[in-house]
Amino acid sequence: MTPLDEIDRQILRILSEDATQSAGAIGRKLDMSQPATWRRIKRLQDDGILTGRRVDLDQEALGFGVTVFLGVKLATKGRVSLEDFERAVSAIPEVQSVQHVLGLYDYRLRVVARDIADFERVLRRRIMTMPGVGNVEANVLLSEERRPGPI
Known part of the structure; x- marks a missing residue:
């Protein structure tokens, strides 16, 4: 390189x-x-430095007015593999990103929803019912400043 x-x-x-x-x-x-x-x-x-080009969509203009970051702690790592969890949670359309992290939680998810009631539906029916999910902490995004990374 x-x-x-x-x-x-x-x-x-x-x-x-x-x-x-x-x-x-x-x-x-x-x-x-x-x-x-x-x-x-x-x-x-x-050289793999420029890996692609993407389109940034305006979530709010598309009807998704709420963004929530979820911290997810798996209850039983032995019974549910990390790969199984990642695959299952990635299949949920409202989950925009899945990050395996080090710290209090095992995963950080970025979830979009139409409103808080829609988010509650996704959380209760899709995420909390997944095998192995233990503790979950939600943080609602209030505002976001996007900056390109250091170059």
């Missing part, structure tokens, strides 16, 4: 703000040619 220089870092910053930009548009911002910019982007992809 080639070490990153300042131009690579600038390309990553630009793409983290808007991944739909063309190599030509990025090159104009950096006073580089389109082919030179494209080659750098291709190298970042080949």
Whole structure:
């Protein structure tokens, strides 16, 4: 893997703000040619640094007004494997992310719902009924500031 220089870092910053930009548009911002910019982007992809591009959806505009972070402690790790829990919880459409964490809880889940009543339905009927689920702690998201990571 080639070490990153300042131009690579600038390309990553630009793409983290808007991944739909063309190599030509990025090159104009950096006073580089389109082919030179494209080659750098291709190298970042080949080296596994740039792993994809994604679309961020506005959950609220789609009707999901509540986001809750759940801390889940498994009650019986021996009877339910971590992989089984991850697979089962990932099948719930409202669960947006599943993170295996170290600390008070075994997992941190990001769950979206239409409102608090909808979240309660998901929690009671889908999550709490899963085998092995022990303690659960919910934290409702009040606001969120999104920032690109350090580059």
